[in-house]
């Protein structure tokens with residue numbers, strides 16, 4: 001495997017449960033290209049977190065192969081490098097923050113890479129600016145709001161200058177306004193900085209900016225495609241207990257009424273604009 005991208009080939013993962021084997025992932029093959037924004041959707045226990053952890057080597061599959069920018073995750077001694085290339089943000093910011101001051105938190109990773117202090121400083125400023133927290137640089141993370149803490153966690157990972165950012169339910173503990181903030185920063189780092197995003201959520205509304213959706217069901221890929229393609233499969237989604245976000249319900253209804261809505265639509269104003277063109 002050469003070149004940039006993440007490649008999973010026939011990946012399966014079992015865990016030992018109380019009543020025998022639990023299959024978390026069953027024969028997943030998947031390519032993630034540089035610059036993509038992928039949304040991963042699925043109900044509780046469908047294998048989302050296991051998949052996330054496999055992408056940066058935190059979990060090792062039982063069978064199958066994983067390559068990150070051509071690096072075989074089985075090759076000895078490469079995991080530190082892989083974890084710098086593939087950054088992870090988790091659900092609970094409190095579990096991700098360890099330093100008493102925001103600037104220290106964000107500089108922790110780059111300092112461990114042995115970078116010169118001028119480079120560390122510029123990365124800290126760059127990533128705090130990216131998430132709109134320049135003014136909190138000298139604050140204590142534990143005194144910030146949940147949303148601000150999650151943004152510090154995001155800045156700490158961005159300061160490592162990852163190619164890929166994997167986020168496992170990063171908004172599920174946030175209030176709606178911080179949630180939209182975080183989603184907007186992710187859209188920005190993808191569009192403006194070319195960082196590949198893999199955003200996991202059980203909430204379809206969170207995945208509105210994704211260019212490709214992957215729906216997991218009981219460890220397998222159940223549906224895959226553009227949001228328009230996936231969210232038009234209303235019956236298939238309902239069969240596993242999922243529902244399209246409101247805007248797609250509206251698009252689906254308009255299309256059933258005979259209106260043709262072109263292109264990727266993420267917001268109501270875009271939908272209105274598209275309707276006005278008809």
Ligand SMILES: Nc1ncnc2c1ncn2[C@@H]1O[C@H](COP(=O)(O)OP(=O)(O)OP(=O)(O)O)[C@@H](O)[C@H]1O
Pocket residue numbers: 015016017022023024042043044045046047048049050051202
């Ligand atoms: N370390 C583990 N030990 C045993 N079983 C596990 C372990 N991690 C995951 N599992 C099981 O594997 C399956 C998939 O779990 P996973 O956490 O990947 O799902 P998920 O889609 O992230 O769920 P959630 O929405 O609840 O976060 C579940 O049945 C879970 O109980």
Ligand SMILES: [Mg+2]
Pocket residue numbers: 048049050168
């Ligand atoms: Mg999970």
